[in-house]
Structures are given as structure tokens and as C-alpha cells.
Amino acid sequence: MSELERLKRKLAREKEARKEAERILEEKSLELFQANQELVTIRDNQEAELRRQIIEIKDRERVYRNLVENATDLIYSCDTEGRITYANGMMLRFSGYTEEELIGSNFRRFVAEKYRKRVNGFYKFQLQEKLQSTYTEFPVINAEGKEVWLGQTVDLSISEGGIFNVLARDISDRKRVEKSLMLSEEKYRSIIENMELGLLEVDRNGKIIKAYPKFSKLTGYTNKELVGKDAASYFLSKEEEERMKIRNQERLEGDSEVYEVKLQKKGGGEVWVLVSGAPYYNENGVIMGSVGIHLDISFQKNLEEELRAAKAIAERSLEAKDLFLANISHEIRTPLNAIIGISELMLNSVPTPTQRKYLETIMASGDNLLCLINEILDLLKIQSGKLERVKEPTDLSEVMEHIHRSFSVIGRKKGLSVNFIDGLIPNRNYLLDATRLKEVLFNLIGNAVKFTEVGSITLEIELISSTKEFDVYSFEVADTGVGIPEEDIEKVFNIFEQASNTNTSSENGTGLGLAIANGIIENMGGELKVSSELGVGSKFRFNLSFERTNLPVEDRSSSNIGGPKSLEGYRILVVEDAEVNRFLVNTILGNWGCVIVEAINGKEAVELLKTEEFDLILMDIRMPIMNGIEASKIIRNELNLTKVPIIALTANAIQGETEKCKEAGMNDYLSKPFSQDDFYKILTKYLLAEPIIPFKNKLKSGINRKGIDSITRGDEVFQKRMVNLFVEETKLNIESFYKAITEKNEDQLKTIAHTMKAAAAHICTNDIVVIVRSIEMDDFTFEDRKNRALELIPLLEAVIIELNQAFSN
Amino acid sequence: MKTTEIKIFIVEDDKFYAELIRNTLVNDGYKNIQLFDTGKGCLDYKGASPNIVILDHMLDQMDGLHVLREIKSADPLIQVIFLSAQENMDVVIDALKYGAIDYIEKTEQHAMTRLLVMMDKAIQNQKKMWRNNRIEKLKGWFLIK
Known part of the structure; x- marks a missing residue:
């Protein structure tokens, strides 16, 4: 490989690498831009959110501030020294300062002076103990300089370096109420204490x-x-x-x-x-x-005790007075009895005309004296409220007839014409005191006769109204006498006062008559009214209400008094200590042919009775050694002489004396002084009448024979059975009545009466059935029912006895 | 039906009156007589149903009118003679309304004579009702068949 080749390749690789780097850079720049874009968005959002929140917070704060500012409570804050750091509107208004003046000033300045120390101490304590919240009450001085009570709640906020947040409220009203409450409590407490x-x-x-x-x-x-x-x-x-x-x-x-x-x-x-x-x-x-x-109340009690004692003494002395008067009357009546009686005897013994005149004067004077004593006694009874009224079943028309007869005689003696206007008196019996009614009418008529010289006297009776139980009658006594001057009308009922212009020297009178009549009428529930015209006459009138009764009238009339029958041969024992009275009684009895034996006291009488028999005993009550009551008890109980009639001779006006006589077993009494007529009546009643019924009411039969026969149709066995059943049931019913009465059980009374009614209707007479029915009456009170039941019980008892007798064999 | 077979209930708490009625009926030849002193006692009695009930008004616990209604609703053929010492015409009228054949005023003097007259009337009445009842039943029987 050539260098060039290498260089070319190297360059090509570098070129490639640069291109790659540029691409990466471009990529990263984009990423960065995008990230940046995102960041901006986020920030914008956050800012918006923050702004919204700030607005919201501001809004909320404004609301709270408004609340606080406008609150009716005082709201403020202080630092730990008590310097005010915040105050709401209410606080400003309340204190009367501006906000500038208030902020920074110390809250203590508002506290009423005498509470300042206490309040200061209180909050120091809160701070010291770090108490989160406290409440206290104290007075402060407001903008007007007045003392106002605050109730203050304080929250301590430590985190802010110690801030007092205060909420206070005006509690003056509550304090005032509390104070007045306290005052009144205090007032009552002191009243009670004092x-x-x-x-x-x-x-x-x-x-x-x-x-x-x-x-x-x-x-x-x-x-x-x-x-x-x-x-x-x-x-x-x-x-x-x-x-x-x-x-x-x-x-x-x-x-x-x-x-x-x-x-x-x-x-x-x-x-x-x-x-x-x-x-x-x-x-x-x-x-x-x-x-x-x-x-x-010991003092009052002692006083009461003393008063009671004093009253008892007074009552005792009043009783003593009554007793004294009763005794005096006895003492006067006894000799008077002799005077009148012996005068009567002497008149019967053919005296010379002059002697007759003397004797008549003696008798008349004696009568007047007796009348006076009786009237005084009556008046005393009326005045002391002790007038006893004996309510008995009475036939009113009979009473009126009696009055009419008597007053015709009185009137005729003086040559006055007498009228009796008797309106319709229903044929009914009433519960009334006939003696008292007669007394009233006699007094009024006597008074009319006394003051009338010519003309007439009229007695009028009229039934004026009638209710379920009562009939009301009006009575009027009118005369054509001198009349009463108007100025004296008021006085006529006064004791011992008589109309001033009347010439009564020829008349005898105590002047008590009208007062007594008035007293009795008032006692009977009426009112005596008088109207008068001078020279024309007077009218006395009154109304009385009488309770109806179905009870029969007790037969008080003595047995037939025809012409005086001879009482020859009857042996009579006269027991009497006073010689004059013995003489009088003996003389009268001697005139009637009786054989008389005398005893001067009870003991002598008892001794005599042991050996001798008598047809009748006349017994004085008051005697030395042994009195009449004792003697009678011995005669009845120890000597067992139950049949011989004993008649009490009593001059005694003491209430209850006649009851004592009855209890002692005496049959009847004769009140001294007595007329020969009364004496004769009572003797014949017991010597001639058969059989002797001692005092007991002689009731007519209570059995309804027809009824019994009707239900049983005459079957005797059936009759006996029903009668026995009735007797048994009635006994139980009587017991139940007593029980219901003592338990005051009104319903029970009604129930018993209701149950009895049917049986009674067939066995008893109608008058009994009427009473039974009345116990059930709708508009009766318990008392009414009770009284009817008590009326009924003795009648039922009598019926039981009668039935037992009639059906025993 | 013979007098002796007639079954009579007397419901009366007044011993005297109950005895009075019983004796009166016995004397008149009735034999089958049962006494009750409460209305409840009479209603509870599960014996053979009576022909005639003589029923007082004022009774403990349950009054006569009440008893009368119970009797009549149980058996309308039972004849009820109502007794009253009430003198309350309302009760008497109600009694007749609820089917009592007649009523006797207990306090009346001739109550027992009246009772005997009424007994005859009740017996006649029941016979009549029986007859009517039978006729009704027969009618029903014929219609259904």
C-alpha cells in the first residue's frame, strides 16, 4: 500500500468521521433545542400557577380579614409584653382609639384598675406555663369611660416567639343578671335569717x-x-x-x-x-x-293554751249559771205548786164569795209567776243557744186545731171575735217541734189579745211552697188592736220592752213573749216580721219550713178521758219529801178515792215495796237520802218490779232530766206544778189502760200481710220460708247499713237500699218501702241517705220482731 | 213439652227474690230450675241450654242487659224474662229491644202472678219459634235438593 493510498484512505476516513460528527452534533443540537423548549413551557406554567395561588391566598386572606375586622367580638394580638400588635375594628370602636394609637400600646391600660394586677398575673402564668388556651373574665374601661365586663379567650402561639391571640366578648348583660340573682338570693337569705x-x-x-x-x-x-x-x-x-x-x-x-x-x-x-x-x-x-x-310558735301556743283554759273556765261558770237558774226555778216552782194546787182545792171546797175572789187572785198571781219563771228559763235557753228542739213526726193540722181551740177560748173571754183561716194543709206528717211551734203561736196570739180591746184576731196559715223534702208555711197573726208606733216597731222584740203608749196596767205580762217567739222562730230557721198601723192593728208573720216525714205520729194522747172515772181502791205510793206537796197530792188522790201510802224518800219507798204491792208509784226526783232515780233503778232492777208504773214528779227544768227518768225505768213524768186535769189524765192512762207500754213508741204494724199472702198464695210453708229469708237478709242488710254509714260509703247505702227494695215491697208496709226507695234517690247527699237509713233501721228491727211473732208457730 | 221438663235458669243475686221466684215456680209445677247469682255464672254453665231465663238487671260484674245480649246471640230461641227494680224505662225498653219477651217490675204487688202468666207466654213463644225454625230448615232442604 502506498503512502498516498494510506493518506487517501486516511483522509477518506477522516472525512467520514467528520461527517458522522456533524450528524451527531446536529442531532444533539436538536435534542437540546427541544429540551430547552420544554423547559420554557414548564416555567411558564409554574409562573401562572403561582400567580393564581397568590391571588387565591390574597382573596382568602381578605375574607378572613373581613371576618375578623367585622366580627362583633373583640379580636386582637399582643406580644409577650402585652403590647398590642393587631386589633380588629370592633376593638378599635370599643376602645375609642385609632389603629395608630392602639398598635404598640399595652392592653393593660384598658383593664379596670383594681383587676389590673390580677389579670397581669394571670397571663404571666399562661406564658410561664405555656398554656395553649385560657379563659378569664374581668372588667375593662370602654371608650365612654364605662366599666364593661369581658370574657376573654387567649391562645398562646409559642412558635412566633410568643404571641397572644385574643378573642374577647362583652359579657356585661350576663354579669348584671348574675349580680341581680346574687343580690336577690342574698335578699331572701337575709330575710330568712332575720x-x-x-x-x-x-x-x-x-x-x-x-x-x-x-x-x-x-x-x-x-x-x-x-x-x-x-x-x-x-x-x-x-x-x-x-x-x-x-x-x-x-x-x-x-x-x-x-x-x-x-x-x-x-x-x-x-x-x-x-x-x-x-x-x-x-x-x-x-x-x-x-x-x-x-x-x-311556742309563745302563740302558750297563749292558745291560756285562752283555752280561760274559755273552759268561762264555760264552766256559764254552766254553773245555768245550773243555778235551774235550781232556783226548782226552788220557786215547788212552793208555787203548793200555792196553786191548794188554792184550787180551796176553790173546790165552797168558799164564800169574798174568799173565792181572794183565792182566784192568789191563783192568777201564782199562774203569772209560774209563767214568768218559765219564760225567763226559755229566754235564757234561747240566749245561750241551748234551746233544745225535739223534732218528732207531727201532724200539723192537729197542732193548728189545738191552737185554734185554745185561742178561741182566750179570745172569747175578752169578747173578741176570733178567725182561723186554715189554708190547705196537706195530710202529711212533718218533723217538727210542736211544743215550740205552739209556744210561738200562743205568745203571738196572747200578745194580740192583750193589746186588742175590740174587734178581732185572725190566725192564718198557708202552704206557700213545697220542695222534694220540705214544705214552707206562712203563719200570720193579725189583730185590730192599738197598733205599734213606727218608732217602736224595732223595739218590740227587745226584752222587757213594751210599746210605750199602751195602757197595759190592767194586763199582766212579762214583756218576754215577743222576744221568746222571735228567738224560737229564729232557732227554727224563720224570721218574725211585724207591720203595724197605729189605731188599726198589727200583723206578725213568719215563714217556717218543715221537713216531710213518712214516720207515723207517736200517739201521745192519753187513753179516753170521758167523765172522771172513779179511781177508787187503787193503791198509790206517794214518794215525796216536801210536806206541802205530799198534802196536795194526797188530798187530790183522796178525793178520787185512791188508797194512799206515803214515803218521804226513795229508801223508805224501796223498803215499803219489799212487803207491799201498789198499783202506781208517784216519785219525786229530788229527795234526801235516796233520790227518785236511784229508787226507781232499785225497784226495777233489784226488786224486779217491772210492771208497776212509776210516774216521776219533776219540777226540774234541767235538760236531760226526763231522759234520766226514762233510763231509770220510769214510765212517764208529770211536771210540777200540774193541774188536776193533767194529774187525772196521767193516772188514768196507767191505771185504766191495758196493756202498759212504757214510753216506747207505739208503732203501727210494719207488715204488709196482703203482700205476703199475694206472693205466697197463702201457702204456709212457702210463707214461713220467705219470712225467714227476709228476716235473715234484713239482719244482714241492717249490719251492712251500719257498716256503710261508719265507712261513709254512699254507693253502698244505695246498693243495699236497691237490693232491699224488691223484698221490702212484698213484706213491709208502704211507708217503710217509701223510706227504702228514698235512700236510693238521685239528688241525695250522703247525709240524706244516712239519715234515711237511720230512720229505717229501727222500723226494720220492729218488722223483724213482728214477723218473728206472727210466723213463729 | 211437659211443665216438668222445661228448663229454667234464674239469674238473681238477691237471695230473697231468687227464692221467691223459685218457690213460686215450684208451686206451679216447674221442676227443672237452676239458680245463678251472677250473669257470668249463667253464661259459663255448659249444661243443656235452658228454655227460659229469668234475668235480673242489677248484677255484679256484668249487668242484665249484657247477659241478655250474650244469651240471645248464642241461641235466639231461649226465652228471657227480664226483672227490674230499676223504675228506669230506658233499661226496660233496651231489654225488650234485645229480645226479652217481657219484663217484671220486682216491687209490683202482683209480680209473681205476672211471672206465671209470662212463663206460659214464653213457652208458647218458644214453641212457635221452633215451628218456624223447622219450616225454614225444611224450605232450605227442598230448595237445595
């Missing part, structure tokens, strides 16, 4: 939770001694404890109440307290126990 009220809190089981100081003072125990103890067993006596248990139960059911209780003090002694107990609840409304407020 009112000497002892508070005691107990839990549901009566264990003491807390005793307040006043309570401790009241009882002598300290709070420490009491906490956890059972209140009841600590302070209450046994009987108080029982009552308390019931009360506590009621309190737990949510009732609060006020009551008085006696507490046992520490070391003995008692204190009366008024307790107002109320339950107290937790926040869920569950009762946790109760709070008792105790007020010391």
Missing part, C-alpha cells in the same frame, strides 16, 4: 342533710350533731312521729303544707313550731327530699 326561721333539709328517707343555724338555735343541736340522723326520731315524741310519717309521705308525693308540731329540744324541753314543708327536686325533676321551714 325571720328566725329554722331551715332543715332532709332526704327522701327523713335523714337530715343540713340543719341551718337558726334551726340549731331552736333545738339546741349543732348541724354536725344532726347531719345523717333521722329527723323524726330525734325531734318527735312517739305520737307526733306517727302523724309525721303520714305527712312526709304526702310531701314526697309533691304536696307542700303547713302544720304545727312539737319538737323535743336537746337536753329536754319542748318547742312548738309551725312547719312549712316542701319537696325539693334535682335538675331532672326527681324529688330528692324536703325542706322544712320551722317557725317558733
